[in-house]
Amino acid sequence: MSEYEGDLRSSSMELKHDREWSYEIDRIRDKIDEHNADRVGLQFPQGLKRKSTGVAEDLKQRTEDVTFLISGQPCYGACDIDTDLFRFTDLLVHFGHSPMQESPKIVYVPVFSNVDVEPIMRKSLDELDSTEPVCLVTTAQHMNKFDEMKEILSQNEYNVQTRRGSERLTNEGQVLGCNYASADVEADQVLYVGGGEFHPMGLAMSHPEKKVVIADPVNNNVKIADPEKFVKQRYAVIHNAMDAESFGVIYCTKIGQGRIEKAEDIVRSNENAFLITLDEVTPERLQQFDVDAYVNTGCPRITTDDAGRFSDPMLTPEEYEIVMGEKDMDQLSFDTFHGTWSP
Amino acid sequence: MSEYEGDLRSSSMELKHDREWSYEIDRIRDKIDEHNADRVGLQFPQGLKRKSTGVAEDLKQRTEDVTFLISGQPCYGACDIDTDLFRFTDLLVHFGHSPMQESPKIVYVPVFSNVDVEPIMRKSLDELDSTEPVCLVTTAQHMNKFDEMKEILSQNEYNVQTRRGSERLTNEGQVLGCNYASADVEADQVLYVGGGEFHPMGLAMSHPEKKVVIADPVNNNVKIADPEKFVKQRYAVIHNAMDAESFGVIYCTKIGQGRIEKAEDIVRSNENAFLITLDEVTPERLQQFDVDAYVNTGCPRITTDDAGRFSDPMLTPEEYEIVMGEKDMDQLSFDTFHGTWSP
Numbered sequence: 001m002s003e004y005e006g007d008l009r010s011s012s013m014e015l016k017h018d019r020e021w022s023y024e025i026d027r028i029r030d031k032i033d034e035h036n037a038d039r040v041g042l043q044f045p046q047g048l049k050r051k052s053t054g055v056a057e058d059l060k061q062r063t064e065d066v067t068f069l070i071s072g073q074p075c076y077g078a079c080d081i082d083t084d085l086f087r088f089t090d091l092l093v094h095f096g097h098s099p100m101q102e103s104p105k106i107v108y109v110p111v112f113s114n115v116d117v118e119p120i121m122r123k124s125l126d127e128l129d130s131t132e133p134v135c136l137v138t139t140a141q142h143m144n145k146f147d148e149m150k151e152i153l154s155q156n157e158y159n160v161q162t163r164r165g166s167e168r169l170t171n172e173g174q175v176l177g178c179n180y181a182s183a184d185v186e187a188d189q190v191l192y193v194g195g196g197e198f199h200p201m202g203l204a205m206s207h208p209e210k211k212v213v214i215a216d217p218v219n220n221n222v223k224i225a226d227p228e229k230f231v232k233q234r235y236a237v238i239h240n241a242m243d244a245e246s247f248g249v250i251y252c253t254k255i256g257q258g259r260i261e262k263a264e265d266i267v268r269s270n271e272n273a274f275l276i277t278l279d280e281v282t283p284e285r286l287q288q289f290d291v292d293a294y295v296n297t298g299c300p301r302i303t304t305d306d307a308g309r310f311s312d313p314m315l316t317p318e319e320y321e322i323v324m325g326e327k328d329m330d331q332l333s334f335d336t337f338h339g340t341w342s343p
Numbered sequence: 344m345s346e347y348e349g350d351l352r353s354s355s356m357e358l359k360h361d362r363e364w365s366y367e368i369d370r371i372r373d374k375i376d377e378h379n380a381d382r383v384g385l386q387f388p389q390g391l392k393r394k395s396t397g398v399a400e401d402l403k404q405r406t407e408d409v410t411f412l413i414s415g416q417p418c419y420g421a422c423d424i425d426t427d428l429f430r431f432t433d434l435l436v437h438f439g440h441s442p443m444q445e446s447p448k449i450v451y452v453p454v455f456s457n458v459d460v461e462p463i464m465r466k467s468l469d470e471l472d473s474t475e476p477v478c479l480v481t482t483a484q485h486m487n488k489f490d491e492m493k494e495i496l497s498q499n500e501y502n503v504q505t506r507r508g509s510e511r512l513t514n515e516g517q518v519l520g521c522n523y524a525s526a527d528v529e530a531d532q533v534l535y536v537g538g539g540e541f542h543p544m545g546l547a548m549s550h551p552e553k554k555v556v557i558a559d560p561v562n563n564n565v566k567i568a569d570p571e572k573f574v575k576q577r578y579a580v581i582h583n584a585m586d587a588e589s590f591g592v593i594y595c596t597k598i599g600q601g602r603i604e605k606a607e608d609i610v611r612s613n614e615n616a617f618l619i620t621l622d623e624v625t626p627e628r629l630q631q632f633d634v635d636a637y638v639n640t641g642c643p644r645i646t647t648d649d650a651g652r653f654s655d656p657m658l659t660p661e662e663y664e665i666v667m668g669e670k671d672m673d674q675l676s677f678d679t680f681h682g683t684w685s686p
Contacts (some may be wrong), residue, residue, distance in 0.1 A: 049631035053589065053617045060614070067607055069594065070644040072621035072628050078497055085620050245512075246396065251412065253427040271403070274396045277384075278415035279429050279622075288392035309379050 017254045023055050025107045025230055029062045031107045036314075037090035043071040043082050045096040048111065055095075074280060076299070077176065078140075079168075079256025079337075081106065096139040097126070100256055101340040112144040115217045117193060121152040124191055124215040124222045133159040133187035135210070137175045139194040142217065146173050149193055161185040166338055175199060177301045178337035180206040191215060192225075198305050200225045205334035209328035233307060234319065234332060241313035241323045244292035247273040252278050252298025255341050259297040262317045266295060270324075295320040300335035346540040366398050367452045372405045374450045380433035386414040386425050391454065398438075416610040419642070420519065421483075421679075422511075422599025424449065441483040441513035443599055444683040455487040458560045464495040466532055467558040467565045476502040476530035478553070480518045480546070482537040485560065488553060489516050492536055504528040509681055520541060520603060520644045521680035524547040524582055534558060535568075541648050543568045548677035576650060577662065577675060584656035584666045587635035590616040593640025597622050598684050605660045609638060613667075626652050638663040643678035 032040055040059075044052045046150045049070075056068040069089060080095035086092045086218045092106050099108040128134055136153060138146055138212040164172040164282040165181025175182055175192070180203045183190050189211045194201045200214040204225035212225035247270065250265040267273045273295070278285060281302050286294060298323075303316050316335035321327040375383055383402070387395045399411040412432060414425040421440035429435045435449050442451040471477055477496060481489055493516075496503045507515040508524025518525055518535070523546045526533050532554045535543045543557040547568035555568035590613065594606040610616045616638070621628060626647050629637060638654040639646045646659050659678035664670040 005650045046631060049426055050633045053591075053633055058619050067610065067618065069618045069620050070632075072593070072619040072624075072632070074628065082620075084622065088596070088620070174539075248396075253431070265409065274399050275410065275412045276415040277412050277425075277431070279427065285417065288389060289413075289415070290504070 009021045015137060021049075022112065022114075023058070023095065025055070025058050025062065028059060028107060028109065032063055032066060032091060033092075035091045035105075036219050037066060039067050039069060039091075041069050041071060041082065041085040041089035041092040043073075043075055043085065043092060043094045045077075048096050052141075062245055076301075077178075077256070078108070078170075079178075079254060079299070081255050083255055096141075098143065098174070100170070101343065103343065109278040110140055110143065113141045113218070114144075115142075117142065117145045117149055117217045118218040120154065120215045120220060120222065121149055123220075124193075124213055125156060127222055127224065128189055128191060130156065130158055130160070131160050132189060133161050133185075135161045135183050135185045135187040137162075137180075137182050137190060137192050139176075139196075139199060140170070140174060143171050143174060145193075146171070152179065153191070156203075159187075161187045162278055168338055168340055175203060177202060178299060178335075179334065181338075183207050183210070189213065193217060195219065196299060201227060201230055202301075202304075202334055202336075204337060205230060224334065230304070231332070234260075234304070235329065237307055237313045237315065238319050238322055238332075241293040241315055241319075244313065244323070245272060246291040246293075247320070248276045248286065248289050248291040248294045249273050250281055250296045250298055251275055251277045252279065252281060252296075253277055254298070257298045257337070258341075259317075259337075263295075263297040266297075266317070266320065283311065288313060293323075300337060303335065324326040349682075361507075363386070365457075366394075366401070366438065366454065368398070368401050368405065371402060371450060374436075375402075375406055375409060375434060377586045378434045378448075380409060380606070382410050382412060382432040382434075384412050384414060384425065384428040384432035384435040385446065386416075386418055386428060386437045388418050388420075388437060389508060391439050397406065402496050411531065414648075419644075420521075420599070421451070422521075422597065422642070424598050426598055438638060439484075441517070443511060443513070444686065446686065453483055455488065456484045456561070457487075460485065460488045460492055460560045461495065463558045463560040463563060463565065464492055466563075467536075467556055468499060471501070471532055471534060473500055475532060476504050476527050476528075478528045478530040478533040480505075480516050480523075480525050480535050480636065482519075482539075482542060483513070483517060484576045485537055488536075489514070493591055496534070502530075504530045511681055511683055518546060519680075520545060520680075521642060523677075523679065524681075526550050526553070532556065536560060538562065541644060544570055545574055545644075545647075545677055545679075548573060549679060573647070574675070578672065580650055580656045580658065581662050581672065581675075583663055584636040584658055584662075587656065587666070588615055589634040589636075590663070591619045591629065591632050591634040591637045592616050593624055593637055593639045593641055594618055594620045595622065595624060595639075596620055600641045600680075601684075602680075606638075606640040609640075609660070609663065626654065630654060636666075643680060646678065 052070045071085045095109045096111045098110045099326035107122050162173045168179050191213050193215045195216050195218050204212040204227040216221045249263050249266045267275045303314050395413045402510045415426045416425050421443035438452045439454045441453045484487045493503050511522050533558050536558045538559050538561050547555040547570040557566045592606045592609045638658045646657050
């Protein structure tokens with residue numbers, strides 16, 4: 001991980017929960033020099049945008065005659081490169097996510113958490129069976145501590161199974177909201193180290209045969225994932241869509257969120273299905289259209305996490321097949337996303 | 344105007360206020376054939392999006408093996424081409440606005456109102472001085488009746504002055520929310536035929552020396568524009584921005600709404616100004632940033648019409664100069680937009 005280890009001295013800023021982040025100002029400055037860049041784009045995920053002007057200020061102080069342009073577009077992942085800003089600048093710095101696909105014009109600054117993972121690792125051992133293998137996974141922001149997590153498990157005599165599950169994932173043991181292939185190992189128990197409710201829920205849904213232990217190092221609590229409520233929610237959405245006569249099939253134009261083949265397959269086979277293209281998929285945008293239900297071929301998390309915000313049922317492509325009678329309800333699985341994009 | 348006159352028989356649909364629109368289905372089908380297009384994009388302004396699936400259905404019935412993709416992006420003008428959809432399709436049909444710039448790959452379908460303008464023209468004569476020249480202007484959706492409007496004024500012995508004010512405007516006598524150059528004539532009175540409050544307000548602000556008569560053919564009422572309330576609102580925003588220590592300078596990435604030189608000039612001359620790039624400029628997106636005030640170099644209507652929705656003051660580039668003491672308050676004029684874009 002040394003490639004992404006930042007210089008905490010020059011640029012770390014305190015956030016809530018005592019997390020500190022490194023913006024790797026010096027590495028960025030070197031890349032700007034290397035590219036002789038005049039216009040540099042800075043893209044931050046939503047949670048770090050408040051820090052963007054401070055980072056731009058730090059960079060301005062260390063460079064000359066460079067214009068920094070901060071992306072104001074919402075950004076939810078490494079799949080979500082601001083392509084307008086990319087085209088308009090000599091170099092784009094993408095903060096907060098690990099590379100989904102390398103490009104000579106993009107500098108990825110993953111912005112690792114420096115929260116101590118040891119306490120939560122010790123706490124999680126109570127929920128794990130030490131006589132059985134355990135799969136270890138985490139999110140991009142804790143990847144810098146992955147070796148340490150593994151080491152703690154090994155020291156406690158665990159047989160730790162890890163893998164880099166897909167080309168969409170940068171690292172061994174990494175999971176994304178849309179991809180849990182790093183847990184495709186033999187072990188029947190998975191330790192997920194990270195925050196949020198949605199990642200471990202996707203993990204549990206993608207691997208229903210495994211016990212998923214959630215170790216949240218920021219809020220310092222350990223839980224077992226229970227996807228039952230989630231599954232019931234999906235059944236309800238599918239049920240509501242059964243009466244739909246017309247469908248809006250969403251194709252997302254964000255660089256790493258498009259599945260055009262899936263979208264075109266559906267509209268070709270159903271004369272009451274209409275292809276709708278969007279970058280941000282929001283309830284306000286969709287309420288403009290006169291259709292009864294939606295099928296989202298873009299980011300799976302929008303379909304599931306935001307289900308309650310949409311006034312019409314929104315289905316995954318597989319759920320659409322269930323609605324159309326092409327699949328049985330009990331074949332329902334979690335919608336995941338594979339591959340990256342053409343360079 | 345014959346080029347844009349549609350075939351009302353095949354595709355007209357009733358909307359409220361007895362307006363009917365033609366979507367020129369047959370002309371679009373001919374263009375699809377001509378381009379041998381496999382993927383065709385359909386882009387509608389917000390008010391017509393509900394009709395988009397109906398239009399796609401009509402087009403599907405008249406074509407074979409063509410995939411229609413409907414833009415789900417908000418669209419507010421001919422300046423607002425969905426460039427993602429443009430790049431992804433063989434032909435883009437842009438409904439509801441007249442061409443700001445022609446492109447072989449774009450079919451513009453202006454979607455004219457067929458409301459009768461004669462009653463409102465007769466009513467507006469009460470507010471006009473027949474011994475003085477009168478300037479006549481209207482919006483894209485009533486351009487199909489422009490010759491008739493002119494004719495009614497001439498029959499009543501008026502000296503009618505019209506011009507095509509700017510390359511940004513498609514037609515003689517046309518105004519846009521961001522461009523009122525078609526009223527740059529000698530006449531001291533202007534007759535504006537059209538709906539809405541914002542167009543005539545911009546017109547009155549851009550030409551404070553003229554009397555602006557608003558003739559709304561849809562709601563059938565005639566008013567005199569009074570920009571005083573509007574001017575007071577702008578003074579209040581400028582006043583609120585006087586304490587700002589940091590500025591977010593917005594560069595809009597929409598194809599016809601970008602003024603990068605203005606934006607870069609500001610950030611070069613003020614070390615506390617930061618360039619932020621966006622397509623949709625919304626309060627939700629801007630509230631992520633830690634700055635005290637904004638300068639919007641994108642669509643002027645966002646600055647003025649949506650002023651109350653933004654929690655921080657939003658200035659036009661000229662208002663920013665007033666805040667910085669580079670211009671006097673009484674030099675305040677309405678922000679307008681000229682030119683189009685590089686093909």
